[in-house]
Structure formats: C-alpha cells, structure tokens
Amino acid sequence: MTKLSVNINKIATLRNSRGGNMPDVQKAAVDVQDFGADGVTVHPRPDERHIRRKDVYDIKGVIKTEFNIEGYPSPDFLNLVKSVKPHQVTLVPDPPEAITSNAGWDTIQHLSFLQDVIAELKEYGIRTSIFIGTDAEMIIKASETNTDRVELYTEPYATHYPIDREKAIAPFVEAANLANKVGLKINAGHDLSLENLRFFNERIPFLKEVSIGHALIADALYLGLEKTIALYKDQLVKEK
Numbered sequence: 001m002t003k004l005s006v007n008i009n010k011i012a013t014l015r016n017s018r019g020g021n022m023p024d025v026q027k028a029a030v031d032v033q034d035f036g037a038d039g040v041t042v043h044p045r046p047d048e049r050h051i052r053r054k055d056v057y058d059i060k061g062v063i064k065t066e067f068n069i070e071g072y073p074s075p076d077f078l079n080l081v082k083s084v085k086p087h088q089v090t091l092v093p094d095p096p097e098a099i100t101s102n103a104g105w106d107t108i109q110h111l112s113f114l115q116d117v118i119a120e121l122k123e124y125g126i127r128t129s130i131f132i133g134t135d136a137e138m139i140i141k142a143s144e145t146n147t148d149r150v151e152l153y154t155e156p157y158a159t160h161y162p163i164d165r166e167k168a169i170a171p172f173v174e175a176a177n178l179a180n181k182v183g184l185k186i187n188a189g190h191d192l193s194l195e196n197l198r199f200f201n202e203r204i205p206f207l208k209e210v211s212i213g214h215a216l217i218a219d220a221l222y223l224g225l226e227k228t229i230a231l232y233k234d235q236l237v238k239e240k
C-alpha cells in the first residue's frame with residue numbers, strides 16, 4: 001500500500017503566527033503518527049516561515065515511523081540533514097523567495113551538482129528523492145544522479161483534475177512507467193487532496209509514497225486531524 005507522509009509545515013505556520021508554541025509542532029508530529037501516518041515530512045525553508053531548525057531536531061526525537069526532510073541543498077540545509085540523519089531527504093530546486101515548491105529539477109543542467117549532493121547524503125545513510133516534473137528527458141537524467149527515488153510534482157495534476165482527470169493523469173502514468181524503467185522508485189506530492197488522491201493512487205504504477213500537507217491540514221480544521229488522516233489513508237487502499 002502506498003505510504004502517507006504527512007507534511008506538518010502548516011501547523012508551524014499557525015504556531016508562528018502568534019509567536020508562542022500553540023499548536024505544539026512536536027506534539028503534532030507525535031499525534032499524526034499515532035493517528036496512522038506512515039511518516040512525517042517537513043520543509044525547513046531558509047526564512048523559517050513555518051518549520052524552524054529547532055523543530056527538525058524536536059521532531060527527530062519523536063519519530064517512530066519515517067522522517068522525510070525536504071529542501072534546497074544549500075550548505076546550511078545539508079549541514080542540518082547530515083546532523084539529523086532522517087530516513088529520507090527530498091531535494092527541491094526552490095529559490096529562497098519561492099512562495100512554495102513550484103517546479104521539479106532541471107536534471108540536465110544540474111546533473112553534476114545533484115550527483116555530488118546525493119553522493120554526500122548517501123555517505124550518511126540517507127535515502128534520497130529529487131523533486132521532478134513529468135518531462136521524459138528530466139526523468140532519464142534523474143537516474144544518472146544516482147538518487148534512490150524521484151518525487152513527481154503533482155500540482156499540474158491537481159490543477160487539471162477537476163477539468164479532465166484522464167488528461168490530468170496521463171503524463172504522470174507515462175512518467176511513472178519511465179521512472180520505473182530507468183530504475184527509480186516513485187514518490188509524489190504537492191496539492192494532493194481528498195478530491196484527487198484516490199484516482200491518482202489507483203492509476204499511478206509503482207507509487208511508494210505520497211507526502212501531503214496543505215490540503216490535509218486544511219481539512220483537519222473542519223474534520224479533526226485523526227479523522228482526516230484516516231480519510232486520506234482510506235484513499236490509498238486499492239480496490240481488489
């Protein structure tokens with residue numbers, strides 16, 4: 001069954017908005033795991049707009065499932081993840097001013113850089129994943145970085161799903177089959193939701209893990225975190 005890694009960035013956003021420790025991000029990391037998440041994902045951005053470096057260490061201390069840390073491989077970020085040694089690091093090409101992750105890597109232009117970073121992370125026993133679009137050339141080149149996995153950037157799917165879901169999913173099915181063919185394991189994330197997740201999971205072959213945050217935390221404001229995580233997990237149960 002496809003694993004669900006819950007991204008708790010937006011819990012930190014709420015906490016930071018008042019300057020105290022409510023909601024408690026470390027407690028949220030414990031709770032999402034107790035409620036059935038297969039992992040916790042965070043994205044400590046350079047401006048610490050939500051997840052802070054301290055959060056990363058606090059969460060590391062309570063991980064019983066899998067810890068996935070996302071970020072641009074700056075020297076600061078690499079020092080942080082080498083110190084924390086999460087199960088997985090997901091490398092994203094986000095510039096510091098990006099409002100959110102909105103593109104996959106250009107694995108042709110950045111091949112050598114990614115090869116070096118991935119080799120360094122593997123020396124620390126960290127599983128690597130790189131954020132990628134559905135472009136065939138980028139996926140083929142991604143296999144030359146020696147990354148363990150790619151994470152398919154699913155915003156285009158989520159945007160087009162309400163318009164024409166067959167058209168929305170087609171490039172991602174092709175991309176997943178190609179990634180598998182070139183020896184890459186497959187994660188996916190960004191803008192996945194209760195609306196679009198079941199269809200994505202049913203149609204994408206070889207999918208190992210989805211990381212979901214924004215929509216899940218928004219849903220939890222109405223439904224509660226425990227019920228919301230159960231609903232998202234249910235979307236990942238494949239019909240017999």
Ligand SMILES: CC(=O)[C@@H](O)[C@H](O)COP(=O)(O)O
Nearest residue numbers: 009043070092100101189190
């Ligand atoms: C890599 C990805 O698509 C998301 O994890 C994104 O990085 C979320 O970041 P924000 O929560 O800052 O939007």
Ligand SMILES: NCC(=O)COP(=O)(O)O
Nearest residue numbers: 007189190191211213214
């Ligand atoms: N890698 C995607 C992620 O962790 C969460 O993205 P989103 O669900 O907040 O868009």
